[in-house]
Each structure stands twice: as structure tokens, then as C-alpha cells.
Amino acid sequence: MxxxxxxxxxxxxxxxxxxxxxxxxxxxxxxxxxxxxxxxxxxxxxxxxxxxxxxxxxxxxxxxxxxxxxxxxxAMPAMATLIVVGMLIGVLISSGTVPTLIYYGLELLSPRWFLAATMLMCAVVSLVVGSSWTTVGTLGLALMGIGIALGVPVYWTAGSIVSGAFFGDKMSPLSDTTNLSPAVTETNIFDHIKNMLPTTVPAMLIALVIYAWVGGSDPGDASSLTRITDIREGLSDAFQLGFWQLIPLLVILTLAFLKTAPIPALFTATVVGGVIAMLTQGVSFDAVLTYAHSGYTVETGVEALDTLLNRGGVTSMTxxxxxxxxxxxxxxxxxxxxxxxxxxxxxxxxxxxxxxxxxxxxxxxxxxxxxxxxxxxxxxxxxxxxxxxxxxxxxxxxxxxxxxxxxxxxxSPLIPWNVGGAFTITALGLTVGDGNFSDLLYIPLAxxxxxxxxxxxxxxxxxxxxxxxxxxxxxxxxxxxxxxxxxxxxxxxxxxxxxxxxxxxxxx
Structure with missing residues (x-):
């Protein structure tokens, strides 16, 4: 026609x-x-x-x-992936995956180097899986919890997460946009990735130096130590923590390495997370379905932890x-x-x-x-x-x-109403609106x-x-x-x- x-x-x-x-x-x-x-x-x-x-x-x-x-x-594949990521977040919290990452992250990560370590970890994971959204919605969410426990402003943590996660999205041969750019210009993808190194490597090094200089928090600060203790106790009381809880994350990494399409890979990890939740956390099948749809809910007695963990589900992406x-x-x-x-x-x-x-x-x-x-x-x-x-x-x-x-x-993640920015704000639980826009400071800090x-x-x-x-x-x-x-x-x-x-x- x-x-x-x-x-x-x-x-x-x-x-x-x-x-x-x-x-x-x-x-x-x-x-x-x-x-x-x-x-x-x-x-x-x-x-x-x-x-x-x-x-x-x-x-x-x-x-x-x-x-x-x-x-x-x-854009339907992207929106469908958003919905699956929402399901995944709710289930990974209920399975103990995110709580386990937070718990042991507080023990292993040095408070002084927290921001630099956050950027590096997100960069590596995103490079492997080829997806900034998966990185932000899983590892990024856990790092937000660690940052809150350490007393690091959420916009600094979010900025370092975005810097690292979208580095992988840009440089990974598994990323859709990294494939789309050479496709529309008819260039070779590996020539394209190689040609981005002169800008990407210096940008990442400069960002790393800034995050290392800013640090994170004083490891000897009494208030930080109290928050860390409260959050770790709240997590250990509310969840079973350990290796089994990391299996859903290993599933995501394995399927990404096998070049499985994102939606079936994320959905598979959601199913595995639901099984882990039922077997190790005593969660009913009906509760898993509820968490996947409406998000996870818990009362640990630690306000900061409850705010972090009460999220996810299909409805969170509406x-x-x-x-x-x-x-x-x-x-x-x-x-x-x-x-x-x-x-x-x-x-x-x-x-x-x-x-x-x-x-x-x-x-x-x-x-x-x-x-x-x-x-x-x-x-x-x-x-x-x-x-x-x-x-x-x-x-x-x-x-x-x-x-x-x-x-x-x-x-994309620096424009709040763009698909990347909207997802980042939602997945990381940034507070925006009612005259409060301080969390949007993550934009210049990325x-x-x-x-x-x-x-x-x-x-x-x-x-x-x-x-x-x-x-x-x-x-x-x-x-x-x-x-x-x-x-x-x-x-x-x-x-x-x-x-x-x-x-x-x-x-x-």
C-alpha cells in the first residue's frame, strides 16, 4: 500500500x-x-x-x-523486559538473593572504597550480561541497600551504579544498542567496540578516580556502624542467607554467557528464584505469585531496610x-x-x-x-x-x-522520562516529586x-x-x-x- x-x-x-x-x-x-x-x-x-x-x-x-x-x-521488547525485571526484583527479594548480597556485601566491601567498588562491580556484571537494566535491577538494588547502611547519599550510590551498568551496555557485544549502532551505520560490531575505547576508557578512569576520592563513608563512624549492625541483624532475622540464595543470580549470568535472549533468561531466573523462596524461606506458592505481581512486603523493624526491600513486582513498573x-x-x-x-x-x-x-x-x-x-x-x-x-x-x-x-x-539513563531514566528511578527506588528532586542528583554524578x-x-x-x-x-x-x-x-x-x-x- x-x-x-x-x-x-x-x-x-x-x-x-x-x-x-x-x-x-x-x-x-x-x-x-x-x-x-x-x-x-x-x-x-x-x-x-x-x-x-x-x-x-x-x-x-x-x-x-x-x-x-x-x-x-x-520498543515492545524493552517494555516486556521491564515487566519481567519487575517480577524478578520482587521474587529475588523474597528468595533472599538481594538480602544475601546486601548482608555479605556489608562484610566484604570497604566503606572507604564503596563508590569505586560499586562502579567496577556493575561494569563487570553489565559487560558479561550485556544488560544495564538487569544489572541495575539486581546487583544495583543490593548496592543501594549497602550504601544506605553505610550512610552514603543515595544519589552518589545511584550515580556510580549507572556509570558502571551503562558502561557494560555500551561495550558488551551482547547488548542490543551495541548491536543496533553498527547495524544502522553498516559497520562491524567489533570495529565499533574497538573504536569506542578511546572515549570509554578515559571516561571510566576519570569516574573511578572521582568515586575513589569521594570514597563512601568513614569505616570508624559510629552511626554507620550502628546502621550496618541493625541492617545485618534485620536481614539475618527475616531471611535464610547463604549460597543457595545466590543460585538465581548465577542462572542469569550463565544464561547470559550462553547468549540466551533476555526475556526467557530473566523469566527463568524468576522461576528459579520462586523455587528457592519456597524451599529455603518457607514462602508459599501463592505468596511467590503475589510478590511477582505486586512486589515483596516485609517488616524487619529497621525502617531503612523495609523501605529498600518493599518493592518489585509487575505493578511497580506501571x-x-x-x-x-x-x-x-x-x-x-x-x-x-x-x-x-x-x-x-x-x-x-x-x-x-x-x-x-x-x-x-x-x-x-x-x-x-x-x-x-x-x-x-x-x-x-x-x-x-x-x-x-x-x-x-x-x-x-x-x-x-x-x-x-x-x-x-x-x-538515556540521564533523562528522567526516557525509558532508561524512568527505569533507573523506579528500580533503584529514587524519590522524585512533591518538590523533592535531590535524588535526581545522580544524573550529574553518573x-x-x-x-x-x-x-x-x-x-x-x-x-x-x-x-x-x-x-x-x-x-x-x-x-x-x-x-x-x-x-x-x-x-x-x-x-x-x-x-x-x-x-x-x-x-x-
Whole structure:
């Protein structure tokens, strides 16, 4: 069936930006004026505004509706994984897995080096499993409990968790976004990973030095010792702790090593966790089902511990999933009506030098991340729109794949209404809203996530690690990508969302 939107010319830059500016204004009013962090309705109004602008340009509602729902279709694996992670968190707490990690972590981790150790552990686990979300929802949750016991501010702990977890997501060949970036730019995945080392390694080292310098807490502090004692006693009284409780975590790591798809791997670990809960904690089958759906509940007598452990379940992800739905519909309508394409096209036309082009290629995914709420679109859209500009200047598309990975994957958890940011806030139990936004300080404290794209921009200004195209290499490594066809307005026609969805087989 012919796509009727092909006959509609690209909007003017002003027309493309107006619904975006109006939506950002609505978000700012609710967030900063009313002190209410519930961006769902502003994003819904933004989708309506974008649809009205699209209708005024000749788009039919069914076309724009299809655009929004197609983007939802692309992100369905991510949302399904969120739901399974919610189930997993509730069950892993009831099985004693998370309590065991907290209990022995308090004994093994040095309070003085807590933040540095947190980043390193999350980086290693995320690199192995290829999933920042799994790392944040399991090990990250346990580390939050350890940080609370040590008296470390939650935003410092969350920042170090995010820095480490999303490092693995960016560098692991098992990660979906690490596969998506070279796929849309038609580069080799291992060349892509190698090309990210010059920005990733310094960013991680700088972050590690900062976390080591800040430390964690004074090991001799009396209040910290009291909290540690209270939490360990509360855990030992409420749970059976030991090796058996770590089996679900070992299942996740094993299945990840075997390259099992994320959803069946996480669901298998959930089932194993439920069995462990029934066998070792005396939990009934009905209770396991309740914990998987509604989250775990316990009263240990230690307020900080109860706040940490009373969470998880499918229902805990409702706020996050609904936020993602609103954001994706808004982004999908903007993409369908070619508003995002117009903005990107304008940028590529203005970028006459490699310095400007590389800087734009890093910043554009950040822009799309913030507007659409979807990390996949933030990678896929610039990745297919910028190719011709790199060809024109004679530079390798590996520069582009690195730029979109850093502006897309790493910035995703730093935008609260993005899929990555919403999940991070929910999974780590960060308090946001009612005028209290102190926990959002994790955003500037996730040093590795914003230092890496910053280094990429700095390198571009001085021509460092900026590779020229090599015409001798194979097409899937460094040859010019196949250009997309163009519509009558000259705008590139993106590949079908169905094909894009096939490239997204994992989870962030």
C-alpha cells in the first residue's frame, strides 16, 4: 500500500520545532513550577499538539496513529523486559538473593572504597550480561541497600551504579544498542567496540578516580556502624542467607554467557528464584505469585531496610511503562510527520566540517532521547540520516556509530522520562516529586555517562581518533552505507519499523 505521507513536503524548521518547544514548556511548567514529576500528561498533550500540527499539514490521523504505534512496536521488547525485571526484583527479594548480597556485601566491601567498588562491580556484571537494566535491577538494588547502611547519599550510590551498568551496555557485544549502532551505520560490531575505547576508557578512569576520592563513608563512624549492625541483624532475622540464595543470580549470568535472549533468561531466573523462596524461606506458592505481581512486603523493624526491600513486582513498573508509552507515541508522531527528520536534515546541511558534523552526531541522539523518550529511535534516526554527510566529507562511519552510541545509550539513563531514566528511578527506588528532586542528583554524578560523549566532542575538535574512510574495507566494516531512498520532498525514507524491530533482540 502506498504511503500517502510521501507526497507531503518536509515542514519548515519552525513548524518542526514548535510542537517540540511547546511540549518541553509543558514539561518545564509541571516540573519546575508545580514541583510535580509526572511527565505523562504533558507528553500526552505534546502528542496531541504534534498531531494537530501534522493534521494542518495534510496528515491523516490514521497515519500519525500508525507512526506512534509502530514506534511502540519497536520498543515492545524493552517494555516486556521491564515487566519481567519487575517480577524478578520482587521474587529475588523474597528468595533472599538481594538480602544475601546486601548482608555479605556489608562484610566484604570497604566503606572507604564503596563508590569505586560499586562502579567496577556493575561494569563487570553489565559487560558479561550485556544488560544495564538487569544489572541495575539486581546487583544495583543490593548496592543501594549497602550504601544506605553505610550512610552514603543515595544519589552518589545511584550515580556510580549507572556509570558502571551503562558502561557494560555500551561495550558488551551482547547488548542490543551495541548491536543496533553498527547495524544502522553498516559497520562491524567489533570495529565499533574497538573504536569506542578511546572515549570509554578515559571516561571510566576519570569516574573511578572521582568515586575513589569521594570514597563512601568513614569505616570508624559510629552511626554507620550502628546502621550496618541493625541492617545485618534485620536481614539475618527475616531471611535464610547463604549460597543457595545466590543460585538465581548465577542462572542469569550463565544464561547470559550462553547468549540466551533476555526475556526467557530473566523469566527463568524468576522461576528459579520462586523455587528457592519456597524451599529455603518457607514462602508459599501463592505468596511467590503475589510478590511477582505486586512486589515483596516485609517488616524487619529497621525502617531503612523495609523501605529498600518493599518493592518489585509487575505493578511497580506501571508508572514506567505508561510513561514510555506516552513518550513513544509523541516521538512516533514527530517522526511520522517528518519533524525530527527536518531537524536532523537541517543540522547535517549546516555541518560543513568534520568537527561540526561529529559534534552534531553526538548531540542529536541526546535531543531525540529527550524528545521521544526512546533510546532506539535516538540511535536509529541519526544513524541512518547522517551517513551521507560522513560520506561527503570522506570520514569513516565508525565515527558515526560511536557518536550515536554515546549520545544515545549513555545519555538515556540521564533523562528522567526516557525509558532508561524512568527505569533507573523506579528500580533503584529514587524519590522524585512533591518538590523533592535531590535524588535526581545522580544524573550529574553518573560521570562516565556524560564524560564519554564529551570526550568524543573534544576529540573531534582536534582531529583525534577521527578516522578517514577506507575504501578497501568490506561493506560491513567501513564502506559507504546503502543510502535510503528519498521521498518527493527529498527526505530520506527510513527503513521499515518492522525491520528495525528485528535488530532489537535484547534489552538496554
Amino acid at each position: 502506498k504511503n500517502e505521507s510521501k507526497t507531503i513536503a518536509l515542514p519548515s524548521l519552525g513548524m518542526a520545532l514548535l510542537p517540540i518547544v511547546m511540549t518541553i514548556s509543558l514539561l518545564a511548567i509541571q516540573l519546575f513550577y508545580y514541583g510535580d514529576f509526572t511527565p505523562h500528561i504533558p507528553l500526552a498533550l505534546g502528542a496531541a499538539i504534534a498531531a494537530i500540527f501534522g493534521w494542518s499539514r495534510g496528515y491523516r490521523w490514521k497515519e500519525m496513529e500508525a507512526g506512534g504505534f509502530k514506534l511502540l512496536h519497536v 508508572w514506567t511503562v505508561t510513561l514510555i508509552i506516552f513518550a513513544l507515541i509523541f516521538g512516533g508522531i514527530l517522526e511520522k510527520t517528518l519533524c525530527l527528520e527536518k531537524v536532523v536534515q537541517t543540522i547535517t546541511e549546516k555541518a560543513r566540517s568534520f568537527r561540526a558534523l561529529q559534534t552534531s552526531a553526538v548531540l542529536t541522539p541526546m535531543f531525540v532521547n529527550a524528545i521521544s523518550g526512546d533510546v532506539y529511535l535516538s540511535i536509529a534516526l541519526p544513524g541512518r540520516m547522517y551517513v551521507s554527510a560522513y560520506e561527503r566529507l570522506g570520514y569513516s562511519r565508525l565515527n558515526l556509530s560511536r557518536a550515536i552510541e554515546e549520545g544515545g545509550t549513555l545519555v 560521570f562516565a555517562c556524560w564524560l564519554s560523549p564529551l570526550l568524543s566532542i573534544i576529540y573531534a575538535q582536534f582531529g583525534l581518533f577521527s578516522h578517514k574512510a577506507d575504501p578497501k574495507k568490506r561493506p560491513n566494516s567501513d564502506q559507504p552505507a546503502k543510502l535510503t531512498s528519498q521521498d518527493e520532498s527529498g527526505s530520506p525514507i527510513p527503513p521499515s519499523d518492522e525491520n528495525l524491530a528485528l535488530n532489537i533482540s535484547g534489552v538496554s
